[in-house]
Amino acid sequence: MAERKARADALRNREAVLTAADALFARSASPRSVSMDEIAAAAGVGKGTLFRRFGDRTGLIRAVFDARIEPLRQAVTDGPAPLGPSAAPRERVPALLDALLCFKLDHRHLALALEEAGSGSPYQGASYAWWHAILRDTLGRLAGTAAAATSGVTADATAGPPGGGRSGDAPSGDGRSGDAPSGADDFTAHVLLAATRADLVEHLADQEGATPDRLRAQLAAFVARVLGEEGRTA
Template sequence: MTERADAARNRQALLRAADALLNDHAPGHVSLDQVAAAAGVGKGTVFRRFGSRTGLFRELLAERAARLGAAMDSGPPPLGPGAPPGQRLLAFVDELALLAAENIRLIAAHERACAADPYSDPTYQRWHRHLHALIGELRPDGDADFLAHALLGGYDGELVRRMITAGGVARLRLAVRDLALRVAGVDHVA
């Protein structure tokens, strides 16, 4: 079913408004009333489109993660298919570190909105499936499910903020690469 033009405009206006408000306010202080007002629509439009703050922040994160998802599925190696699993793992954690660093406030707002069930988020599930598959190839003897969750824990919003504050994006990337190598059970990837 094709989205109506006015619904598509409202969706984009709401996502832009939420993004702008996250840049100006603490993640816990962005309300649906503020988002609706900034987008120039009624609060009912926000609820019809997203259902809740959780739905709004899930969709905003999914939009930000779409490029990464496309690269994982069909982009060039090493992020995309065709590279050995260790190279793909490192490429993925590098890209996810950049995504998290560029979207710290969104990640924090998303975590607050999804706090009741963070593992049900579709973007999280997609990342987890990808890591689970790669880790499963690298560590068939390990618990790939747990290790994928543990690795994704390195992208906690507050942890990302602290790491970047005390060393920039380079520190975050090196830290998650080190963790990924340890999870993979190797000291380097060829």
């Protein structure tokens, strides 16, 4: 019973820390100004508890960010279309980026704090790598679908009349599939994710006065241009 109570207390303390840190980052003009001392005081725990549980300030920021973005990640891995894996790639790519932009708009303080944490290259972080892999693989499926469609059209066009012989072998596709994304998909995923960086969102929203609806519309137009006609939505 004592062990169960200790676990329950630890969970409550963890949530208290995450909530306190989230609120402090949201109220602060600069994420860098929020200290571990302030977070510990607001959560009602000792500073040593923070370091034992989260390692350092960056670890704490990452834990808060991961806790808040987890519902979105669940929607991407297990949810229905347009975010879930069952969605058509052409539908899923813009939906993924729109959802990520909306999260950044709603949690700019956390996203900025994580980007400014000074924990090395942001491109090597687990969260970025996860989103990049999802987007890259979806782009690979989109390209594979387009290649298959093109191959089918070409084969129909070069086939002989019913009952007759073929004038030649139908050209094949480019050999790619959604299971093997190309280097182009890898690079395109980086480019598209760059449009949702928290520092860019912060600049456009706070410095240039762009509304959330305007930012979402601009991102959708940008994604459509990157994907080309095959990726355009109505």
